[in-house]
Amino acid sequence: MTHDTSALMPAVRTEIKLAEENFLTDDFLRQLINVGEVDILIGVPTHNNAKTIGAIVQAIQGGILRWFPRERAVIINPDGGSRDGTPELVTGISIDDLRPVSNLHALRTLHCVSTLYGNGPSSAVALRTILAAAELLRAKACIVMSPESSHTEGDWVSKLLLPIRKDGFDLVTPTYRRHKFDGLLVTNLLYPMIRALYGLRIREPYMQEFGFSGGLAGEFLLQDVWNDGTNGRGIELRFALSAITGRQRICQSFLGQKDHVERHAADLVPALRETVGPLFSGLESTLRTWSNVTGSQPISTIGPDHEVLLNPVRVNRKRLKEMFSSGVAELAGVFQAILSPATLAELQRIAGLEEGNFCYPAELWVKTVYEFAASYQKSVISRDHIIQALAPLFRGRALTFLLENRNGTAEDVESNIEGLCLEFERLKPYLLQLWKSRE
């Protein structure tokens, strides 16, 4: 007796695939069923944010009440295993608590759903949870809010959502009022390089607060980014890059002041992994897109595209210089595999300069970055080592930015950033040349 199992096989395969994709818990699903279809969804990923989360959720609720009183809304809180009661704070805040202070009255039930996704923070799992919820609830517009900002205002909700709800944008990136020395990785690498690559002047491509359409959420959810071995690093940047390369409608919206966050030297490599890693890794698959782009265009911007705070801050320039110089010396072998001899020689030359005379010129920095990108694509050494090796060089570039803008006005700072961007654009053929020569 023989059995024809061929008809059964596809079903079995489908079952396994579906089982693999069941990353939402039953309890979370049950909560989503209760929420039902929504118009807007606000994702607030958390991990031990008890100090700030209460005010942020209240600001969000206030924003919903003020700007979207008629919309069906839900706050989704994926939590990475907080031990400080963060989820309880999120779900415990009642919209009615706002009434005495704001005189706002909710027409509708505002659901606040919290779900535990693991025992440690993962922005990728958190975002995936938010996107999945958005798809299941058929949200028309969504935002993700940082759980850390002490400046979050209710109107951030409208600033990120209205362009989607009213104007049909798919992605709303933020712009902020920042200190001139905040976000150096953004101003010296991410913004100018993404601008040169894809031709869009997106000031904050590494987004912590951002808005997106339900359609974009659904598309990104289906992409093969969740189990590709990157552990979801830099998922927010990948999300933005996906929108950029997918030719989605993108705008940016000025939110207001962004917190200054004290960074430690040890924070840099993880930050590079989160940002430069996905930026470089995306180059290969999007070659056809970026290789045809020349110059750049501004994108729709609601409010100013940046604002600069100039108050004096203390920076340990000497240490930056030391870390740059020692890095160039200690990693010479690694750099030989990554950089061209001319670039390496120039780096070694400037590493010997006194701090007072130090300058890591824009052209050299751009070539450095492009050569790193090309080497990353070819995996001349471990890709993670390539990213790590960029850290001391970035410190050198940061030092130059600090020195150049020490006494600079807002206009001076912007002029320098613009100059660097133009340098990235001007030298883009160099990147293409490297790329082709290494193919």
Next chain:
Amino acid sequence: MPLNQDVLWYKDAIIYQVHVRTFYDSNGDGIGDFQGLEQKLGYLQELGVNAIWLMPFFPSPLRDDGYDIADYNAVHSGYGTLEDFRKVLESAHNRGIRVIIEMVLNHTSDQHPWFQESRSSRDNPRRDWYVWSETDERYQATRIIFLDTEKSNWAWDPISKAYYWHRFFSHQPDLNYDNPAVREQMWKVMSFWLEMGVDGFRLDAVPYLVEREGTNCENLPETHEILKDIRRRLDEQFPGRMLLAEANQWPADLRPYFAEGNEFHMAFHFPLMPRMFMGLKLEDRKPITEILQQTPEIPASCQWSLFLRNHDELTLEMVTDMERDYMYDSYAENKTMRLNLGIRRRLAPLLDNDRRRIELMNGMLMSLPGTPIIYYGDEIGMGDNINLGDRNGVRTPMQWSGGWNAGFSEAEPDRLYAPLIQNPVYGYPAVNVLSQLGSEHSLLRWMQRIIMVRASSAVFGRGSIEFLRPANHRILAYVRRLGNEAVLAVNNLSSAAQAVELDLKKYKGNILIEMSGKNMFPRVGDQPYLLTLGPYQFYWFRLRRI
């Protein structure tokens, strides 16, 4: 069928609101009359209602649909005679239907002889029966109710060269309740009808009886004292009769109208009605549960009176500005539909003639705590005519059949007191009693059944309410309890099918029996009770231990 002798009869009542003029014309003059109403009492009995509320039928210039009374002790000649009214009363009682009539205490028509005397001379004995003033500056803190037509609560009387006070139209001068003679006279008026046998009064515009400087002239203690005095006399001389308050106020302000059970027996729950519509449109129970949470407890002998629509606009006075804007945008996008602070539309058009929503709203009306009032014609899904002025668009002739004048009158069509609804959707050929009686699945037949189900249990009229709070906010669920009887009502406010888990632990061991089809549902256990409901579906379950 004898009348139920229980003095709390109004708690079990299902009231049908009707204007004699609109219901049935027996003599072919184009105007409904008492003889016509009497002929149609069988229809109301078959519908299942056990009380009717008659809108003003007194002699009147009819500038406010009879709320401008010119003689309190007679019947408008167009509607018949006092004898005709007596016959209606008797016939209704014989059918087990009580009769509640309108009583406008606050004001009269300016054509009433009392006002004519009052304005005739400052020395007239009835001068002080109304509120006169040399200036229009008094009581400035008082709001104007008919914003669309009135600019002030004072009107200049060129005859007596003074201002008189009016809270409604300027042709409706307010009586002066500070005058004991007025209070005495109005009790005499009420006694006149009570002695004839009416079962209760719907007292119109009761918050406004007394004026005091520096106040908003609403809900004043002096007003409550007057109303308590009326109640005291009623209980002493006519026990078992009922007073229903029309006080369009917030729940906290409404509560005093029940006092300690010694003022009104019933009061309309005005704030609930718009929130039922709001909850339906929002697909969210929040507006409904919120207002009911804010509704204070009332004495055991008292009762809320619930309604979906009535002869007035769907009032939006008792909502916030934001809620009002939402209601306008949701239910009256066409500004012609708006009047004062409300929406002048009937139930079916408000709900887009969606049978499921009409049933759901009636289901909630019948199962929330209170006595339901059905506005004439809504039981068949009658439409409205927003092109008629004021609120006349919701006061068109009852549609009895698809024949001549909708079976309402044998008069020439242009003699009818108001044009019939003619449009293809709601016109009388499409929507009428006769055709719906012929169809088991018509709205009318459904209304008969739901009324019968409601009447099968006193829990709806007298039971307590406990809201369940399932996480699914589209589901409005509550348990009504009276003694050992418990009924679970579950309403899906959503246009989509919903699953809901109900916490029924308290009722563990009970089985659920759906009250309409009498079908059993599984026994309540330890786990949340899972129900699925279709779009706008609702269930009433009797909870039974077997």
